[in-house]
Every structure is written in structure tokens, then in C-alpha cells.
Amino acid sequence: MPTPVIDALTLQRTLQRISHEIVERNPDDSQFVLVGIQRGGVPVARRLAAILADILGRPVPCGAIDVTFHRDDLDRRAAPVIYPTEIPGDINGRTVVLVDDVLYTGRTIRAALDALHEFGRPRRVQLAVLVDRGHRELPIKADFVGKNIPTSVKDSVEVQLMESDGSDAVYLFGPAA
């Protein structure tokens, strides 16, 4: 394995910093909910929810959203696998923090915003990502960023988390040989 661009210790500290930023940004609003984007965003959201629960001393609602139905590229590639959507309670009037692992073109976030609005009208929506790798194709910007990693479009960013991969790390791979 190459050297990770974010190692396990840094990743945990990054998640803690993002959690504090979320609390700081929402001082008036203890009613925020986290929604992870399937699939990479879901374990990140769960991690953040656990840290936030420690900080706030209360459970923080955490759900998942699958954006497949709202994507704009169904007929450009094989139909993808669909994962469960679980929106925690009523999102009307609440702050929703969308969570994803890697922010890239912004198309997934566009689809997630559309998908989210079928469940209600949140008071505001914020975006938290572990990695922003640039190359946006839409006017979308994250509110909370773990790390900005400059990449080429030929690179790939791989996020590994304890829950799914057995260890915490983020790797940057160059173009496949």
C-alpha cells in the first residue's frame, strides 16, 4: 500500500474538527440531522453522529439517502445497485447536514438535493465531506471540508473506514497503468 494522504489518527481528528464546526455553525439549532449519501457517505455520517452525540450529550439523528433515481447518467452506464434510503424523522423545518466521503464533480450532491426534497422542505441544507478533490462541474461548494486534495481527473481517491475496510485511511492513486 502507498502512504495514505490521510492516516488513521488524522482522519479521526478531522472528523472531530468537522463535528465541532457543525456545532459551531448551528448554535441556534439543536435540531440538525445528518444524512449520509449512499454508499461512501453513510459510514462517515455515522462517525460524525457518534462524535456529535459525545459533544452535545444527546443522540444525533443520522440517516442515509440513495441518489440513484435522481442521477443524470442512467443510460450512460449499467444500472447501479440501489441501497436503502432512511430519512430520520421529519426533515421539514430542520437543518440537514448532507455527508459524503469525496466531493468531486458535484453531480451526486445535485442529485442528493433533489432526492432530499422529496421528503420535505428542510430549513437549510449544509454539506460535509471528508475529501474535496476539486473538478466541480456544477456550482456546488461544501460547508465543512476534511481535507482539500488537489487531483488530476485520472487519479482516484479511495476512502477506507474501519466499519467497511478494517482501517481508517485515505489514499490517492495515480492513473492505472
Added chain:
Amino acid sequence: MTWNRKHLLDLQNMAAAEITHVLDTAREFKTVGERSIKKVPALRGKTVVNFFVEPSTRTRISFELAALRLSADVINFSAEASSLKKGETLRDTARNLEALNADVIIIRHSASGAPHFLARFLNAHVVNAGDGAHEHPTQGLLDAFTIRERKGRIEGLNVTILGDILYSRVARSNIWALTKLGARVTLCGPPTLVPKCFESFAPNVRVTWNIDEALKGADVVNLLRIQHERQKASMFPSTSEYAALFGLNEARMKQVKPDALIMHPGPINRGVEIDSSVADGLQSVILEQVTNGLAVRMATLFLVNGGRGFSVAG
């Protein structure tokens, strides 16, 4: 699992993994039907044609609603109102539909193989909504979905299909789906409607003409209507005799497992193949099948519309 099928023509040629993939996809579509906004934009801008050369109400409505919930535009086209009555060939009618830029053609036809025929020359996606006595793949899938959802598995279950097997495309699609997924299938009915040769479909298929033997230890009983319209001659003496010998009533329910599911693709003939007390009983999942059919058809339309090649995550 990467889905690479352009059409859904039959279950006989589908792999177990592909069938499972449709069921998994349908599970997520079922939750869409439980939301307050039941519509998703997955097929926005696509045109779906319901091309029903043989009359149908429930399957057509189910496909139509499935397409609408995916935000596709839907045209319904039935044999009575079509140029097929004026002597146009099936091929020409289908090519005319495609000339209107239809993306998906859902076909029901009395001739076995009609969907396969269309798939050979059309660029549109073809979905089989029932072809003669050959197959009714979405019915087979929704039956498998219902069993899997209720029982948590299909492998190892004893499924009895009771009734008119000979003329039933539902029976054939069920046999393919269920045996591929590891169930043991028992076929039962009057000998004239349940030929022994069905045992050659798959290793786990058994034919019996004794209803007590067929029901004993069954985890699922799938009842089929007698399709008088397909029978060229009378295949048994009378409806009342059929009801007496093969109808599922409360007394016979004692032979199945206590938690057995009672299924029926509809329309049911109360008092013939099924008694009202059984059709409306706690073990009946007949209406769940209707709900699940919608989810399975949404999944089918979604999957065939996917592009080719590999699926990219995220």
C-alpha cells in the same frame, strides 16, 4: 453484480444472480411506494409503450403505474384499437411504435416468443408482459419477491403450484425463478392440465395429481386460475368437480405448514380454485403480490434502461 441486459424476455435464460439483483432493486423501489411523494425522476423523458395485443387489465395497469412512478411518459396500445385488426403485421406495428421514439416496448401477446421476435429487430428495450403459455417473467419475479420478503429466503422451501399448469405462463416463470433460487417445486392439478414432462424443467420439480400429497409440508401454495380461454377442449368434467378435487378450502389448509403462504396471481375465482375463507385469510398474501408487482416492474424498467458496461460507484 453488473446488470447488462437490454431486454427482459424470460426467466429461463436468466442466472440466479440476475434474478436476485432484480429482487434487491425492487426492495428499494417498494420503499418509494411508501413515501408521500411516490414518484422518482429515474426515467424522466423516456417513452414507454404498453403494447398489449392480448387483453389485460391488472398487468397493464401495474406496468403503467410503474412507468409513471419513474416519471416516464406512457402510451397504452391495445389490440382492439390497433392496425393489427386491419391486417398490419406485428413487426410493422412494432416498428411504427419505435418510429415514435419509444424507448421501451412492453408486450403481451398470445403467441409464445413474440417478445423475443421483437427484440431481434427493435432498438427499443423489450419487456415481456406475458407471451402465450410461455412465460410471464415479471409475475415470476414478483412471486419470488413476495416469498423472499415473507419467508426471508427461497432456498430450501417447498412451493406447491396448484391448478392449470399446462396453459400457464405464470407456472413456467415461477418454476424457473424458484428452482434457480433453490426451492423445491411441486406441481399439482388434474392430469390433463399437469403433464409429467414438467419434471424435466429442473431437478427440483415434482409432479403429483394427488392434492393431499402436494399440500403436505408446503411452505407456499401458489394457486392458478383455470384458463378456459386458452383451452382448446374441456380439460376436466366440470368446475364444481374441479373445486371438489383441487379447490383450496379450510379443510385442506390443515395439510400445509401452519405458516404457509397462500398466493394467487389473480384474478381469483372464489369457490373454484380457492374458497373465500382462504383467499381472505391471514395466510393469504394475494394483495401483497399486487403491491410487490409494482415494485418489481419499476425495478425491471429501471434496470433495462441502464446503459451497458460497468457500473461506476458514487
